[in-house]
Amino acid sequence: MHFEFEIGAGDFSNAGYASSNIKKILKQLNLPNDIIKKAVIASFESEVNVIGHSYGGTLAIDIENDRLHILVTDTGPGIEDINLAMSEGYSTATKEIQEMGFGAGMGLPNIKKNTDFLDIRSEAGDHTEIEMLIRFNSDMNSDRTISEGES
Amino acid sequence: MELEEICKLVDAELCTSPKTAERTIEKAFSSDLMSDVLTLLTDNLLLITGLNNIQTVRTAEMADIYHILFVRGKHPSDKMVELAEEQQIALMSTSYSMFKTSGLLWAAGLSPVY
Numbered sequence: 527m528h529f530e531f532e533i534g535a536g537d538f539s540n541a542g543y544a545s546s547n548i549k550k551i552l553k554q555l556n557l558p559n560d561i562i563k564k565a566v567i568a569s570f571e572s573e574v575n576v577i578g579h580s581y582g583g584t585l586a587i588d589i590e591n592d593r594l595h596i597l598v599t600d601t602g603p604g605i606e607d608i609n610l611a612m613s614e615g616y617s618t619a620t621k622e623i624q625e626m627g628f629g630a631g632m633g634l635p636n637i638k639k640n641t642d643f644l645d646i647r648s649e650a651g652d653h654t655e656i657e658m659l660i661r662f663n664s665d666m667n668s669d670r671t672i673s674e675g676e677s
Numbered sequence: 678m679e680l681e682e683i684c685k686l687v688d689a690e691l692c693t694s695p696k697t698a699e700r701t702i703e704k705a706f707s708s709d710l711m712s713d714v715l716t717l718l719t720d721n722l723l724l725i726t727g728l729n730n731i732q733t734v735r736t737a738e739m740a741d742i743y744h745i746l747f748v749r750g751k752h753p754s755d756k757m758v759e760l761a762e763e764q765q766i767a768l769m770s771t772s773y774s775m776f777k778t779s780g781l782l783w784a785a786g787l788s789p790v791y
Contacts, residue, residue, distance in 0.1 A: 542735035570739040627711035627728045
């Protein structure tokens with residue numbers, strides 16, 4: 527199953543919209559609670575990053591029998607030093623982001639902590655792609671349907 | 678600890694409907710940093726915060742936190758209450774400081790997450 531969500535730059539009022547929908551979908555599919563939590567946190571941190579640090583982007587999730595594949599793609603401005611961005615406490619957050627309670631430099635480390643595979647592809651002046659995998663053992667009911675449409 | 682007891686201890690008012698206040702709480706976490714809240718692995722705890730915006734409610738939804746106590750006299754907006762009701766999250770408000778609130782609830786038996 528594939529779902530895709532647009533994320534607008536600076537659209538803080540809708541931050542969490544995609545992740546909230548992902549949570550509903552994964553709950554309907556009866557995935558284990560700990561897997562849902564990991565996916566939702568990784569997704570939410572990604573949403574906030576796209577909203578706060580980029581020119582806008584998309585979040586796509588593919589739900590397979592034994593894994594979740596999440597790909598977050600934005601349209602710039604890119605990350606100059608990925609290793610630095612991954613270090614806890616480092617942040618380029620604006621005052622606006624900090625007033626929301628974010629910008630503590632925990633976003634990418636939180637994503638890493640909640641995923642089994644994380645790959646960040648970016649450079650300054652270019653777009654960013656963040657690819658993540660969360661593996662699980664689940665006897666998913668393949669007959670189960672989702673009430674929200676698949677995009 | 679029941680929500681009603683928490684409200685009495687810190688003189689807080691419940692800002693959402695009573696049906697959001699039916700769970701028992703064992704642990705609490707005090708923070709104004711939502712990124713720190715997202716690092717928690719404990720579910721169903723009380724979040725004590727002065728960060729009064731809709732992102733706090735969204736963060737609670739993501740982290741499976743069903744109780745938020747706003748301190749320093751912060752009162753949730755109608756939009757925050759609406760989102761909280763949708764997600765069955767209880768919102769409370771106290772005029773006490775975060776330090777006083779945390780101390781009173783600790784003394785009454787609420788455990789820390791860490």
